[in-house]
Amino acid sequence: MEQEKNNTFSWVLRFATQCKGKMAASVLLAVLGSVCGIVPYFAVSQIVIQICGQNYDLIPIGFWALAALLGYLGSTWFGTVSTILSHRSAFTILKNIRTELTAKLSRVPMGYILDTPSGKFKTLLVDTVEKLELPLAHMIPELTANILVPLLMMVYLFILDWRIALISLITIPIGLVCYMGMMKDYAKRYDRVLTAGKNMDAAIVEYIGGIEVIKAFNQSTASYGRYMDAVTENEAAKTTWFKQTNSFYVAGISIMPSCLLGVLPLGAYLYIQGSLETPVLITCVILALGLVKPLIQALQYTDSLAMVDSTVKEIAGLLETEEMQRPEERVTLPNSHISFRNVCFGYGNTEVLHQISFDAVPGGMTAIVGPSGSGKSTAARLIASFWEADSGEVQIGGMDVRNIPLSQVMDTVAYVSQDNFLFHLSVKENIRMGKPGATDEEIVSAAKQASCHEFISALPKGYDTLVGDGGGSLSGGERQRIAIARAILKNSPVVVLDEATASFFYTQLCA
Numbered sequence: 001m002e003q004e005k006n007n008t009f010s011w012v013l014r015f016a017t018q019c020k021g022k023m024a025a026s027v028l029l030a031v032l033g034s035v036c037g038i039v040p041y042f043a044v045s046q047i048v049i050q051i052c053g054q055n056y057d058l059i060p061i062g063f064w065a066l067a068a069l070l071g072y073l074g075s076t077w078f079g080t081v082s083t084i085l086s087h088r089s090a091f092t093i094l095k096n097i098r099t100e101l102t103a104k105l106s107r108v109p110m111g112y113i114l115d116t117p118s119g120k121f122k123t124l125l126v127d128t129v130e131k132l133e134l135p136l137a138h139m140i141p142e143l144t145a146n147i148l149v150p151l152l153m154m155v156y157l158f159i160l161d162w163r164i165a166l167i168s169l170i171t172i173p174i175g176l177v178c179y180m181g182m183m184k185d186y187a188k189r190y191d192r193v194l195t196a197g198k199n200m201d202a203a204i205v206e207y208i209g210g211i212e213v214i215k216a217f218n219q220s221t222a223s224y225g226r227y228m229d230a231v232t233e234n235e236a237a238k239t240t241w242f243k244q245t246n247s248f249y250v251a252g253i254s255i256m257p258s259c260l261l262g263v264l265p266l267g268a269y270l271y272i273q274g275s276l277e278t279p280v281l282i283t284c285v286i287l288a289l290g291l292v293k294p295l296i297q298a299l300q301y302t303d304s305l306a307m308v309d310s311t312v313k314e315i316a317g318l319l320e321t322e323e324m325q326r327p328e329e330r331v332t333l334p335n336s337h338i339s340f341r342n343v344c345f346g347y348g349n350t351e352v353l354h355q356i357s358f359d360a361v362p363g364g365m366t367a368i369v370g371p372s373g374s375g376k377s378t379a380a381r382l383i384a385s386f387w388e389a390d391s392g393e394v395q396i397g398g399m400d401v402r403n404i405p406l407s408q409v410m411d412t413v414a415y416v417s418q419d420n421f422l423f424h425l426s427v428k429e430n431i432r433m434g435k436p437g438a439t440d441e442e443i444v445s446a447a448k449q450a451s452c453h454e455f456i457s458a459l460p461k462g463y464d465t466l467v468g469d470g471g472g473s474l475s476g477g478e479r480q481r482i483a484i485a486r487a488i489l490k491n492s493p494v495v496v497l498d499e500a501t502a503s504f505f506y507t508q509l510c511a
């Protein structure tokens with residue numbers, strides 16, 4: 001993986017299995033478009049040569065004019081189809097990367113997700129992945145075309161006159177020096193921009209999440225220091241990056257394509273000396289002019305090339321996050337007895353649970369009572385395998401949870417958190433998440449057991465009422481009861497209820 005990450009494009013191609021054909025076709029069409037793109041220049045030079053030779057026959061002139069038109073149309077058509085194909089491929093690649101990232105999120109320890117500001121995941125999945133779209137969709141075909149056209153023209157220039165062809169290259173080393181100046185420490189500098197952007201996104205998500213508190217305490221945006229710091233750092237990082245990069249970039253795109261700087265004086269000198277004929281001089285000037293546009297366009301992608309590297313590193317960083325090591329094969333659990341055996345657990349270096357041992361027997365209800373911050377939720381989350389004990393054992397049915405596949409733990413334990421997050425779906429669909437495919441009758445029955453059937457029935461559209469983003473249109477107690485109905489519907493042998501005032505878990509034997 002590390003090696004693949006170093007080769008950015010081979011890493012990206014891992015996600016292009018379904019669209020490799022489209023990508024290849026896109027590059028091929030871009031090449032054809034490039035070939036067509038030089039036809040008008042060639043045709044115009046032929047017309048000029050003919051006219052300079054005082055041959056005014058309209059048939060060859062008409063032929064070259066038609067060739068120029070067809071070349072232009074062909075270049076546009078091939079270019080357009082190539083871009084359509086590359087866009088489709090880019091969308092598929094982006095979809096595949098996002099699918100793999102979300103699949104990865106479901107495999108990494110829940111603790112890792114809880115410990116990471118949600119804004120960071122949002123930025124990575126939405127914005128960071130999206131940054132690949134432009135380079136993938138445009139860079140591959142357009143860069144191919146914009147490099148190939150000047151190359152083909154250069155070959156033609158060499159055929160016409162090698163001296164003019166050589167002098168037309170004079171600006172390239174100067175342009176390259178500018179480019180190297182721009183790329184010096186680029187990754188480090190661009191990393192600052194990326195980090196500042198991610199921190200700002202995380203702070204914005206947190207600010208929006210906490211806006212109720214900010215309003216309740218009549219605070220202004222400026223009082224929320226983290227947000228202001230993140231926004232200020234984002235501005236500073238971007239300004240610094242722009243200052244350090246822009247002058248080199250502007251110099252590069254101004255100097256490198258200025259082939260006429262060499263072609264005109266040398267061409268004029270050779271013409272005066274009599275070693276260059278008028279038609280060749282005019283053709284060389286036309287071709288040198290034609291070199292400018294594609295070179296400028298190609299240079300505009302240098303920025304994107306460096307950006308792709310940073311973006312890929314960031315995405316690969318999440319994809320390489322260590323997963324919980326659990327067996328794949330399901331095991332046979334004799335019962336749903338929960339046992340803590342001398343469990344120690346800490347967040348970082350701060351130990352929260354010290355040598356905890358207790359049993360929660362099947363068919364019974366076990367309550368954990370303790371002061372706030374004593375570790376009740378932590379114990380509840382260890383049962384659901386959000387984290388693993390640092391020492392000692394958390395057992396289900398007498399077996400250390402580390403030896404039980406994560407999916408089996410998820411099936412065995414229904415965990416209702418303190419947050420009781422509901423999706424922006426109907427009440428019915430939120431409950432159905434406990435058991436995809438559950439009938440409406442099963443949903444109503446679970447709701448009745450969780451004592452929420454009555455208030456749901458009183459909602460404007462009953463079970464079909466949308467609950468609002470995060471369940472915001474319901475009270476905290478209502479959200480909690482819907483979450484409990486979801487857990488009841490799941491019908492897991494172990495139900496863990498992590499409630500704000502008293503965490504308790506309840507186990508029952510499967511029938």
Ligand SMILES: Nc1ncnc2c1ncn2[C@@H]1O[C@H](COP(=O)(O)OP(=O)(O)OP(=O)(O)O)[C@@H](O)[C@H]1O
Nearest residue numbers: 114115347352371372373374375376377378379500
């Ligand atoms: N993700 C985390 N990272 C670091 N420390 C944490 C994390 N979650 C909880 N803690 C700390 O661990 C300790 C135990 O937290 P826990 O939520 O388990 O307590 P609790 O008994 O459930 O509290 P409450 O009754 O208030 O919900 C607290 O000091 C808390 O600050």
